[in-house]
Amino acid sequence: MATNQNKYQTIFADLRAKIWSGYYPANQQLPSENELAQQYQVSRITSKRALQELADIGLVQRRQGSGTFVRRGLRLRAKTGQILLVIPFAPESGLGDYITGIKEVLTPNQEELTVIENQSFDFDHPQAFADKYDGIIYYPQDLAAELVQLQKFALAHIPLVLIDQTAAGLPIPSVVADNTQGGYLATQTLIENGHERIIFLATAHFAHSLNSSVAQRYFGYLQALMEQDLTFAITPQEATHLTENDFAALPAFIAANQITGIVTEHDLLALDVLDFIQAQGLKVPDDLSLIGFDNITRTATSRPQLSTIRQDFQTIGRQAATLLQQRIANPFDPEIKQVTVPVNLIARQSIKKRS
Incomplete structure (x- = not known):
């Protein structure tokens, strides 16, 4: 026997799938709570919860006195299976192996990784990157200086995750070492x-x-x-x-x-x-x-x-790729996750106890 929990999840999943398929386009009004209750043979409380859950993940907007509408900024993008990593050094430099951890997440999903250095990243054309890549993992060199450019990607809801640097309250997901x-x-x-x-x-x-x-x-x-x-x-x-x-x-x-x-x-x-x-x-x-x-x-x-x-560069890479997958699945999610990865000391010969 289906519980109210299962029924609300069914409505939620159905509406979410219809939004992402384009059945309900941007700014389209969704069926009312009463209409959904009749359609799914549930209580109004159950249908209301499903609509609220969609609002909580940023896919719809609840307008007082008017109803529930697909967010006006919704853009449907065809998946390319391509992910971009932007780092300030060559992968073979030995300065940090993020790639192994990233590929642990991408490979099972049959996604490919392209790596470029920061100086090759074209800040001025975010749409060109959005057409070519499903998402971007970005290692800032100077976050304060680059934020003016990175905000173009954030405002366009292009899936973006930062590694190595972040700032308190910054509305871009990030993964940093402690x-x-x-x-x-x-x-x-x-x-x-x-x-x-x-x-x-x-x-x-x-x-x-x-x-x-x-x-x-x-x-x-x-x-x-x-x-x-x-x-x-x-x-x-x-x-x-x-x-x-x-x-x-x-x-x-x-x-x-x-x-x-x-x-x-x-x-x-x-x-x-x-x-x-x-x-x-x-x-x-x-x-x-x-x-x-x-x-x-x-x-x-x-x-x-x-x-x-x-x-732990590999864990940072793995966590960043996982966050990016979540942003790709829903780039409008208002929950912005900031992950901190622990560090540890490698004691070698350059330390001596003072007598």
Whole structure:
């Protein structure tokens, strides 16, 4: 015997299918609650719930005194089976394997992935991308600067998911690593190894972009220091100043402040710092302990091997592709999901316990 729950779901599924098939086009009025109740032999409460569920996922609009209408901005797009990944580095660079995780989701659905670098992405013609791709996974280089362009895709309801960067309240789904946790883990590890004079280094000027991944890593650095009642901390301005002009100011700062531990915004910077420090006659980890962020392939072959915070790139890719599938199924869903993926520390040879 069918329950009211099953009956409401049947009405909901039938109407949703008719909307996506074009049977009910944009701005078309749907049958009333009473008409649906008679058609499906259910109570008005049941038919009302089905219509409300359609409104809750953004497919219809309930207009007081007029009825229920298919949303006026509904556009039906033919599926191409093509997904686009836009990243700021070549896939073979070893800087992050998002592709494996993305393909785990796409392959069972017989969807294909195209990968391009950011400089090849044409912001000015969103419709051209919509005609060619079912959805886009996008890795911003500077979200604050790119948002003006990305909003064109969002306003056109082109399925779009961000990876690596997001902002609180941004109405675009995103998947990011837990950057605050990463900065905290790196700093806390140094503290546990007896380091109290620790600096955070960055090349990105993050003081005016507090939603950025670099800023979040810096906040984790501050949190670890605060928890242990350590009062020495580098400022955001100092963090970037010390990396400028090929680290010109870094040796004097290390000496004057008796620095013994360094956390960097990412591994590429950490590797550059490692080369610079050793060229100055200092030793890692004997004189300075050093931790990067990302766990790129070069960290396992550097001398010494670099300790780093590992982002789970494959899980980020898998989660991003899953969110994108949901947006493709309904790009008008008002629920904007933001997923945060945990990180973990890879301890190698660049950390030494202070006696």
